[in-house]
Amino acid sequence: MHIDLYERFWMWSAGAICAAFFGTIVYGLVSEGTRPPSHVETIDPTAVWSDPRFAQPGVTANPDGSVTVTAVALMFAFQPNEIRVPAGKPVTFRLTSPDVVHGFEIVGTNANTMVIPGYVAQFTTTFATPGEYLMVCHEYCGLGHHAMMGKLIVEEAL
Amino acid sequence: MTTARRLAAANIGFAVAAFGIAAGMALMQAVSRANLELPWRSPQMYYLSVTAHGVLMALVFTTFFIMGLGVVFTTHALDRPLRWPRLAWASFWVALVGTLAALWAIFWGKATVLYTFYPPMQAHPAFYLGLTLLVVGSWIWSAVIIATYRAWRAEHRETPAPLAVFGMLATIVVWLISTVGVAAEMLLQLIPWSLGWTKTVDPLLARMLFWYFGHPLVYFWLLPAYVVWYTVLPKVSGGKLFSDPLGRMVFALFILLSTPVGFHHQFMDPGISSGWKLLHTFNTLGIIFPSFVTAFTVVASLEIAGRSRGATGWFDWLGKLPWGDPLVSSVLLSMLLFAVGGFGGAINASYGMNSMIHNTAWVQGHFHLTVGSAVALTFMGTAYWLVPKLVRRELELSLLAKVQPYLWFAGMLLFSISNHITGLMGMPRRIYDPSYQGSAIAEAWGGLTGLSALGGLFLFISSAFFLLVMLGTVLAGRPTADTTVAFAEPLEGQPAKRILFDRLGLWIVAAIVLVLIAYAYPLAQHLQMPRFGSPGFRPF
Ligand code: HEM
Numbered sequence A: 001m002h003i004d005l006y007e008r009f010w011m012w013s014a015g016a017i018c019a020a021f022f023g024t025i026v027y028g029l030v031s032e033g034t035r036p037p038s039h040v041e042t043i044d045p046t047a048v049w050s051d052p053r054f055a056q057p058g059v060t061a062n063p064d065g066s067v068t069v070t071a072v073a074l075m076f077a078f079q080p081n082e083i084r085v086p087a088g089k090p091v092t093f094r095l096t097s098p099d100v101v102h103g104f105e106i107v108g109t110n111a112n113t114m115v116i117p118g119y120v121a122q123f124t125t126t127f128a129t130p131g132e133y134l135m136v137c138h139e140y141c142g143l144g145h146h147a148m149m150g151k152l153i154v155e156e157a158l
Numbered sequence B: 001m002t003t004a005r006r007l008a009a010a011n012i013g014f015a016v017a018a019f020g021i022a023a024g025m026a027l028m029q030a031v032s033r034a035n036l037e038l039p040w041r042s043p044q045m046y047y048l049s050v051t052a053h054g055v056l057m058a059l060v061f062t063t064f065f066i067m068g069l070g071v072v073f074t075t076h077a078l079d080r081p082l083r084w085p086r087l088a089w090a091s092f093w094v095a096l097v098g099t100l101a102a103l104w105a106i107f108w109g110k111a112t113v114l115y116t117f118y119p120p121m122q123a124h125p126a127f128y129l130g131l132t133l134l135v136v137g138s139w140i141w142s143a144v145i146i147a148t149y150r151a152w153r154a155e156h157r158e159t160p161a162p163l164a165v166f167g168m169l170a171t172i173v174v175w176l177i178s179t180v181g182v183a184a185e186m187l188l189q190l191i192p193w194s195l196g197w198t199k200t201v202d203p204l205l206a207r208m209l210f211w212y213f214g215h216p217l218v219y220f221w222l223l224p225a226y227v228v229w230y231t232v233l234p235k236v237s238g239g240k241l242f243s244d245p246l247g248r249m250v251f252a253l254f255i256l257l258s259t260p261v262g263f264h265h266q267f268m269d270p271g272i273s274s275g276w277k278l279l280h281t282f283n284t285l286g287i288i289f290p291s292f293v294t295a296f297t298v299v300a301s302l303e304i305a306g307r308s309r310g311a312t313g314w315f316d317w318l319g320k321l322p323w324g325d326p327l328v329s330s331v332l333l334s335m336l337l338f339a340v341g342g343f344g345g346a347i348n349a350s351y352g353m354n355s356m357i358h359n360t361a362w363v364q365g366h367f368h369l370t371v372g373s374a375v376a377l378t379f380m381g382t383a384y385w386l387v388p389k390l391v392r393r394e395l396e397l398s399l400l401a402k403v404q405p406y407l408w409f410a411g412m413l414l415f416s417i418s419n420h421i422t423g424l425m426g427m428p429r430r431i432y433d434p435s436y437q438g439s440a441i442a443e444a445w446g447g448l449t450g451l452s453a454l455g456g457l458f459l460f461i462s463s464a465f466f467l468l469v470m471l472g473t474v475l476a477g478r479p480t481a482d483t484t485v486a487f488a489e490p491l492e493g494q495p496a497k498r499i500l501f502d503r504l505g506l507w508i509v510a511a512i513v514l515v516l517i518a519y520a521y522p523l524a525q526h527l528q529m530p531r532f533g534s535p536g537f538r539p540f
């Protein structure tokens, strides 16, 4: 098969670009441990409120200074809808839904996850800048979807 | 040939009608997202409209248009009538009845679940049954195209299939492999559940099956557009196809890589382990390659066209292209928009950056460049070229047809750039109202949502021009006898031998192996863990 010289050059370049993307991902993986977000844990969506893991949504401080936020996303609110966390400390969010699929996003940060009934979403992040953040649902969940919101307050660490 | 011609006209006619309805609804959506007051504006209306727009554009317009195009390309490039003409008509009617059932459910407010229909939000059974019939119709169409090809193959043992046919066959292979996922979701989960035969479904399993289908779906849309870029565009602009074998390589690579990538839509989902998401990420990066190659081949073919029209310098061949021809300008502009969209796609695929933009307005900006422009604008251009041949009338209102692609281009730049930016600023997609009770953070999106609405207005006017040209042509075009559908000659002449890339069977087997690696294990693992089902909800 005959391939034109310029086209050969182009194909090698395209291959190099793909390889560079590849390399970036591998580099992040190896040096920073940046893996795709994931957490595998199931829960009965019809019994969220009586499940010990979610019976008392809120913020718990851990001995090592990090905090865990347990929250329920439901039609059409977050429970709790105001969350206070310290700046500069790892914050682990744990979320689930007792009804349909929801999303969870803290606007202006990379805190972002799907919230799927039957599963527990969990991720850890750190907020550097104190202030008030907007917390929204980013997956269509019914007629009140655009009103499903809350507030995250990042406080100066003591 | 009359069966093929009528059938293609019916498919494309219905596709254009679906496009028209969806475009009308889209204007309302773009305005609503800018928080401008409209008569009858309500959440019910908005979400119903987004459901209808998504289904009509992404599932109905595309599928019917592609079925029409497939019929034309196969019968003309192989120069023989369709095999099984009755069955060919059945494909159209089955798909049509299914579509009407789904639309009935949507417009009666019984299926406001958006075109992704994630359970446990539950629609009326007619919605699921209707969409399933649409897919069944497309399967019958696939069988007819394959049978026509095989009849030709029996008489031409050694000849490579014409590139236009090879591209359509690749499209069909991708479609048959991928629709297994959505068929399983419909038949095993959603239909029995919506009929009340089963009580609960596993929403994550449904999402896995949906996205097994959902990503190759985009190649089902894109590959027929590529066929137009490779085989029609060089011809109409007066050039030759720069490289026929590389075109075959591109289609073969799409067969191979289209499906084992679906988890890149589920980076943010709980319940799927990191390693499998990673594998799908790597496959996704691989699938960028064939599109790069396409860019070169198509641009080189255009250079040939420009030079054969008298260009001699480095870049003046660009200016010599027939920019006033609506097919040429539509396709060229759609390629420019696709280049921007592809750039964003690489960002979406990088899971680190994806967490900034997942489910924000960025995504809506992204796919209006890809399916909404690379595919839809190419199809509009194709309609200007093809519909006159199907109805045997000259293109009417050709001035509007000349302006329309440029208007789409301008509108889409406004619409998509503003949505990319508001997405980066965190504005969610799929929201009726962006005000969030007057939150100062949400207020910052304001000016840009206005620009997006303005872009929507341009797009709407552009769509209206397109529809007027189509209606004008069908109703009032001057009769013509010119029905030749001709494809570009390869620069080096028609290939004489079949090459590695022509061996469809081989590529299909390799694709199935890759799909098994990427999906069989994670699905088996998923089915084995203790899971809990969800009952249905109808919050609309
Ligand atoms: C006529 C010009 C168009 C305009 C003004 C327009 C505008 C919009 C708007 C404002 C949304 C709603 C976004 C949201 O709330 O998240 C949307 C969604 C969508 N559009 Fe378009 N659009 C147009 C053409 C197209 C075309 C040509 C296609 C594809 C062929 C398309 C496919 C979609 C899809 C798949 C959705 C997603 C619906 C969902 O999120 O469920 N649109 N469009």
Ligand SMILES: [Cu+2]
Pocket: A102, A103, A137, A138, A139, A140, A141, A142, A144, A145, A146, A148
């Ligand atoms: Cu929501």
Ligand SMILES: [Cu+2]
Pocket: B214, B215, B218, B262, B264, B265
């Ligand atoms: Cu995808």
